[in-house]
Amino acid sequence: MDIVKARTMPGVMELLPGDQIAYNRVRDTIRATFERFGFLPIETPVMELVSVLLTKSGGETEKQVYFTQSTGARAQGKDPDLALRFDLTVPLARYVAEHEPDLAFPFRRYQMQRVYRGERAQKGRYREFEQCDIDVIGRNDLDLRFDAEIPAVIDQLFTQLDFGPFTIHMNHRKILRGLFAALGIEAGERQTTVLREVDKLDKRGRDAVLATLSEDEYGLGGPLADKLLTILNTRGPGAEVLATLRGLDVSHALLDEGIAEMAVVVEALKALGVPADHWCLNLSIARGLDYYTGTVYETLLDDHPELGSICSGGRYENLAGHYTKSKLPGVGISIGLTRLFSKMQELEIVSSSDSTVQCLVARMDPELDHETIALGAELRAAGINTQVVFDGGKLGKQMKAADKAGIPFVAILGPDELTRGSVQVKNLRSGEQQDIPRAEVGARLLAQLGETS
RNA sequence: GAGGGUGUAGCUCAGUCGGUUAGAGCGCCAGGUUGUGGCCCUGGAGGCCGGGGGUUCGAUCCCCCUCACUCUCCCCA
Structure with missing residues (x-):
């Protein structure tokens, strides 16, 4: 009899009981912290209708969806009408649009479930991984103070997890877009492209990014790119960075708006008691996703910056525009639990020595x-x-x-x-x-x- | 989608300038200790050297193909 080699596909994380216990402990800590801040649990199906999930093609993650279908439909040669979710934000949008009449707003939910992306697996990148999301969704409006509550949750969480010192880096899309506009980089495609390059400042270094931006396709002259990068290199305590921004010799209405909004968030962070050494304003944080419109977050472990962001998110003006005419602004953040855990294991920060058997x-x-x-x-x-x-x-x-x-x-x-x-x-x-x-x-x-x- | 790397024991890896029975450490099993773990000692099991083809008297080693895994870039968690 032929023996089939027992193995899993690449890009999935499967643990032995000892490690699973450690994983569950981390997960429990996350859930408890989310609930402490008054977030409510929801779960959505692993599969969504293709028509719902892929509302707008073109996004990078949407190119990586796993399609699914029943054997019957497959035998008939039909195109799949179901697909596995690739994040928790799109299902949330559908959920909120579908249940809007039954939800209390601002709607604060947490969701901890696995998502699927059909990409080549590599270090810290999985095809099946668990995300832990919190979002606050408002109807028509959403108070800016919620933008401060999100990092407060993260602060509590990582303090409890005790994975070493960490810093929540914050920025504001309006500040970035305002700066771009003030420097003559027009809105739209061009800003998005530049944004994406700017986001790599920490990773590639100033010189590399400067060189890229100075290339023809970006259309930024050397001096202009240089000036932009000098401003974006600013980072530090909230009040200091805001003062620097206010003192710049460039101005734009959008920039002022961003500064004003950021100032409200900074004030609220103080009131929430988030320690000053746990967060900073970092003007080079951009986040690749273009649906963010306000505050953006990235969280880094001070001792392991090479890991990159272990938890990131931001504010978006309209969550569910594809599914409803209601205007639903939100702010949220996502923790890649699978990635986080695998890195903690690598660094031997989590132990797997305890059994659930006492x-x-x-x-x-x-x-x-x-x-x-x-x-x-x-x-x-x-x-x-x-x-x-x-x-x-x-x-x-x-x-x-x-x-x-x-x-x-x-x-x-x-x-x-x-x-x-x-x-x-x-x-x-x-x-x-x-x-x-x-x-x-x-x-x-x-x-x-x-x-x- | 583009470009690298690696395939030898359950795991981490040696090795053979091509030569007859392929090694180590860790792990596993048994015993030393008939009712007491961690340390130590002794013994044992476990490999078509990823697969196919070629060169050769002879290939785990050289060449070609193939498969698998892995890393980087892209993008992200």
């Missing part, structure tokens, strides 16, 4: 299986995650297996303990072993688990 009931003597099974039930009744051994070999082997699996406690109930009416409980971390009256085992163990975790 206590292993060892098997001393097959004759006593009835007693160990009962002990397991007693421990579970006390609220302890318990696994009972039915065929673990010698005691030493059972211990070794428990230790390797990251199970913190082993309960031993052999003939001696049975006579005494007690149970030996061994802490594998400390090596301590106690003889505890059987009636008290559950409570005592629970107390010890509380101390260690």
Whole structure:
């Protein structure tokens, strides 16, 4: 018989239980933080109708969709009318448009689900990955203070995750567009192209970007590009950068508008208590996506800038223009959990040593299986995650297996303990072993688990 | 879509200027220790050297093709 090699397709992340536990812990922290800020959960189907998902072709991500169809439709040679979502923003737009009458605005939702992109997998780039999104959607208007709340969530989150010092870089699309216009770079395609180049400042360096911008296709003379880059190189505390902007010898109505809006956000950030060293204004942050119209965010780990942004987003003027005539402005951010986790693993910042099993009931003597099974039930009744051994070999082997699996406690109930009416409980971390009256085992163990975790 | 790199044990990799039984470390299994993990010692299992063709007396090694994986750019999370 032919054996088919068991393997996954490239670009997916599949974990062993130890790592999955660590992943779930990160995910739980994210969810708890989102809920702390009053965001509501929603989930949408993995598949959307093609007509809904691909409203406007041309976007880079839309070229990477996975189409799906039933075997019946396929046999009939029909074109697929379903596709896997490639982000959570488009489904959100559809969701809000569809349920608008039933939603309370501003609508604050969080969503943590997997998305799919058919691209060549490479380091930190997946075909299936989980995104954790929060967005606030307003009807007609959305207060600017929400733009400050988003980084406040991120601040809390990364503080709790404890992945090291981080900085939320912020900028404003109106400031960028205003600057472009003031310098004679006209709106539309040209600004978008320049924006995309500017976004690479940190990655490619000033000289490389300057060289590119000075090429014919960009139509920026050397001095003009130089001036632009000098301004965009500004970064620092909010108040300082705003002062710099106000003191520039260029002016434009859009620029002023952007500065004014940014000032409101900066004030709100202070009131929210986001520490000044956790965020900055960075005029070179552009974000590639052109649907952003206001504040934009990128979050970098100070010790690992090479990772790039681990969480980014921004404000958009109209979320669901393709699906409804209602004007629905929003602001949101997305965390690429799969990518984040894989990098944390690489840097050995997350540990996979803990098991969800808290206590292993060892098997001393097959004759006593009835007693160990009962002990397991007693421990579970006390609220302890318990696994009972039915065929673990010698005691030493059972211990070794428990230790390797990251199970913190082993309960031993052999003939001696049975006579005494007690149970030996061994802490594998400390090596301590106690003889505890059987009636008290559950409570005592629970107390010890509380101390260690 | 464009351009690089790599395929040898479960994992990370040596190796052979082309030569007969292909190695190490880690991991795994068993034993040393008949009721106690981590350390140590001993032994063991496990490879059509990615696949096909060519050159050669002889190919894991050289050549060609192919497949797979991987990285960079593009774009993004």
